[in-house]
Amino acid sequence: xxxxxxxxxxxxxxxxxxxxxxxxxxxxxxTFGNKDGLFGEALAAYAQQGGVDLQEHLAGFASVxxxxxxxxxHVARRSSPEEVSPSRACMIVKTLLEASNTxxxxxxxxxxxxxxxxxxxxxxxxxxxxxxxxMPDTNCARLARLLQAQLIGLRSFAQRDISAEKVRELADxxxxxxxxxxxxx
Amino acid sequence: xxxxxxxxxxxxxxxxxxxxxxxxxxxxxxTFGNKDGLFGEALAAYAQQGGVDLQEHLAGFASVxxxxxxxxxHVARRSSPEEVSPSRACMIVKTLLEASNTxxxxxxxxxxxxxxxxxxxxxxxxxxxxxxxxMPDTNCARLARLLQAQLIGLRSFAQRDISAEKVRELADxxxxxxxxxxxxx
DNA sequence: TCTTTTTTTGAATGATTACTCAATTACACC
DNA sequence: GGTGTAATTGAGTAATCATTCAAAAAAAGA
Numbered sequence: 001x002x003x004x005x006x007x008x009x010x011x012x013x014x015x016x017x018x019x020x021x022x023x024x025x026x027x028x029x030x031t032f033g034n035k036d037g038l039f040g041e042a043l044a045a046y047a048q049q050g051g052v053d054l055q056e057h058l059a060g061f062a063s064v065x066x067x068x069x070x071x072x073x074h075v076a077r078r079s080s081p082e083e084v085s086p087s088r089a090c091m092i093v094k095t096l097l098e099a100s101n102t103x104x105x106x107x108x109x110x111x112x113x114x115x116x117x118x119x120x121x122x123x124x125x126x127x128x129x130x131x132x133x134x135m136p137d138t139n140c141a142r143l144a145r146l147l148q149a150q151l152i153g154l155r156s157f158a159q160r161d162i163s164a165e166k167v168r169e170l171a172d173x174x175x176x177x178x179x180x181x182x183x184x185x
Numbered sequence: 186x187x188x189x190x191x192x193x194x195x196x197x198x199x200x201x202x203x204x205x206x207x208x209x210x211x212x213x214x215x216t217f218g219n220k221d222g223l224f225g226e227a228l229a230a231y232a233q234q235g236g237v238d239l240q241e242h243l244a245g246f247a248s249v250x251x252x253x254x255x256x257x258x259h260v261a262r263r264s265s266p267e268e269v270s271p272s273r274a275c276m277i278v279k280t281l282l283e284a285s286n287t288x289x290x291x292x293x294x295x296x297x298x299x300x301x302x303x304x305x306x307x308x309x310x311x312x313x314x315x316x317x318x319x320m321p322d323t324n325c326a327r328l329a330r331l332l333q334a335q336l337i338g339l340r341s342f343a344q345r346d347i348s349a350e351k352v353r354e355l356a357d358x359x360x361x362x363x364x365x366x367x368x369x370x
Numbered sequence: 371t372c373t374t375t376t377t378t379t380g381a382a383t384g385a386t387t388a389c390t391c392a393a394t395t396a397c398a399c400c
Numbered sequence: 401g402g403t404g405t406a407a408t409t410g411a412g413t414a415a416t417c418a419t420t421c422a423a424a425a426a427a428a429g430a
Contacts, residue, residue, distance in 0.1 A: 010195035011287040014388055024409050025389065031407095035388065089282050096344055097279045101272060102196040111346045145342070145351060146358045153338025157330070159281055161296045166330060173331045177362055199418055209379050210419070216377095220418065 001042040006086035008098050009039055009106060036105055043106070046091045047113045051120070064128035065182060068147070069175035075151060076171030079158035089159040092117075093152050114148070121147050135183050143181060150174045186227040191271035193283050194224055194291060221290055228291070231276045232298045236305070249313035250367060253332065254360035260336060261356030264343035274344040277302075278337050299333070306332050320368050328366060335359045 003012050003020045014035065018025060032038035057074055061067030079088040087094065092110050099107040121144035128134045134143075154174060158167045188197050188205045199220065203210060217223035242259055246252030264273040272279065277295050284292040306329035313319045319328075339359060343352045 006286045008195075008283055008287070010193075011283070013386080015386085026391075026410075027408050029389065087286060089285070093341055094282045097274050097282055097341065098193055098196070100274070100344055101191045102193070108346075114345055142351075142354055142358065145355055149338035149342045149355055149359070150334075151338075152341045153334035153336075156278055156282065156337045156341060157334045159285055160299055161293075166327075169327055170330055170334055173327065174334070177365075180365060198416080200416085211380075211421075212378055214419065 001045050001091075002086040004039055004042045005046060005091040005094070008094055009035075009103065010098065036103070039106060040109055043091065043095060043109060043113070047116075050090075050092075051117075054120070058124070063133055064124055064131065065133045065178055068124065069178055072150065072154065072171045072175045073168070075154060076158065076167045079155050080164040080167060081158075081162070082164055087159070088155065090152065090155045093156060118144055118148055132183055134181055138181055147178075150177065186230050186276075187271040189224055189227045190231060190276040190279070193279055194220075194288065195283065221288070224291060225294055228276065228280060228294060228298070232301075235275075235277075236302075239305070243309070248318055249309055249316065250318045250363055253309065254363055257335065257339065257356045257360045258353070260339060261343065261352045264340050265349040265352060266343075266347070267349055272344070273340065275337065275340045278341060303329055303333055317368055319366055323366055332363070335362065 003016060006012075007016075014025065014028075017035075017038065018028065021028060023031075028038065032041060054071060057071050058064065058067040061070065077083070078085065081088070092113050095106060096110040096114065099110065118141075122141045125134065125138070125140035125143055125147075129136070129138055129140055134140070154167075154171060157170060188201060191197075192201070199210065199213075202220075202223065203213065206213060208216075213223065217226060239256060242256050243249065243252040246255065262268075263270065266273070277298050280291060281295040281299065284295065303326075307326045310319065310323070310325035310328055310332075314321070314323055314325055319325070339352075339356060342355060
């Protein structure tokens with residue numbers, strides 16, 4: 001997963017995969033079918049890990065919106081140039097952009113995952129609306145897409161050769177956007 | 186340029202490039218050096234074209250902020266699934282994500298281009314501030330990065346299998362963010 | 371028109387690609 | 401310990417990768 005995340009589908013050769021897994025070709029193909037199958041499992045593992053990360057983070061907050069704002073800053077911290085990570089950018093977005101016109105199966109998988117994430121965010125925002133955190137007329141599905149676009153933008157921006165502070169500032173500015181949707185008390 | 190934009194650096198083979206250019210290997214290598222050199226010229230051409238597009242669009246507006254908001258919607262229209270384009274996503278971002286851990290030279294070029302764009306946006310926002318369109322205490326460099334992240338997020342989001350209307354809505358919501366930075370009269 | 375320079379051609383290069391399979395090793399059950 | 405099943409090995413496959421270069425063609429200069 002880390003190798004694919006770092007180098008992308010085409011950038012990771014079977015030779016490098018053999019080394020990363022400490023497995024020989026035959027075992028790899030017996031286990032995963034082919035490179036697509038292996039990549040698919042890696043991407044699914046990445047997505048699941050990301051889902052757990054979001055859920056764990058939100059668990060520490062009584063307010064959904066506070067949790068989402070903190071999550072944006074959390075993502076910025078994890079996408080900081082100081083951190084040691086296979087890539088600062090999101091593996092799902094990297095996959096979507098790389099595979100969209102070259103590998104339909106993989107692009108479809110990335111699309112499906114992003115659809116699930118969008119739905120999760122919608123559910124969370126609906127929950128926030130029910131709790132009175134959001135303005136009553138908020139279109140939660142639409143706001144979820146805006147939020148997802150923020151996460152995509154943040155992490156892709158973080159892939160730039162740029163300081164950690166500027167990434168942090170960006171996350172703060174993105175978090176502030178959510179304030180505009182908060183219910184006035 | 187279109188071939189690289191559509192399929193990415195690794196996704197475009199020299200065979201396909203030969204066909205797209207209607208040139209034989211020797212001529213290609215005599216003209217561009219190698220695949221990296223050719224890709225570099227394609228990316229530079231893409232960036233220049235993008236710069237012209239932004240400039241032309243803003244020329245139709247007396248207000249910088251109005252122009253930028255309209256540009257967001259213009260980008261959404263161009264990134265619509267109905268449009269015939271090599272890719273809905275931005276070639277520069279695609280390159281940044283694909284090359285960051287595999288091809289330093291190309292990643293550096295993408296980084297440099299994004300730096301130039303950031304500076305252009307900063308200049309535009311400074312101009313808006315001078316004209317009294319923005320709140321006087323606006324941090325234009327920081328807002329420029331937020332705006333760039335919106336453009337990155339919008340076009341990457343548009344690469345999803347999603348309706349044109351939802352992309353349009355997203356662009357509207359992003360444009361609305363700029364309103365929060367407008368000077369109150 | 372002849373000569374020189376430049377450009378184009380396309381077959382051939384070695385390296386690398388994803389992938390296969392007969393042979394071998396390891397494991398599980400009695 | 402013996403036997404059958406499952407998993408692993410790694411040399412080897414054909415195809416494709418980016419790239420080269422001597423020969424041919426085209427263009428430029430005299």
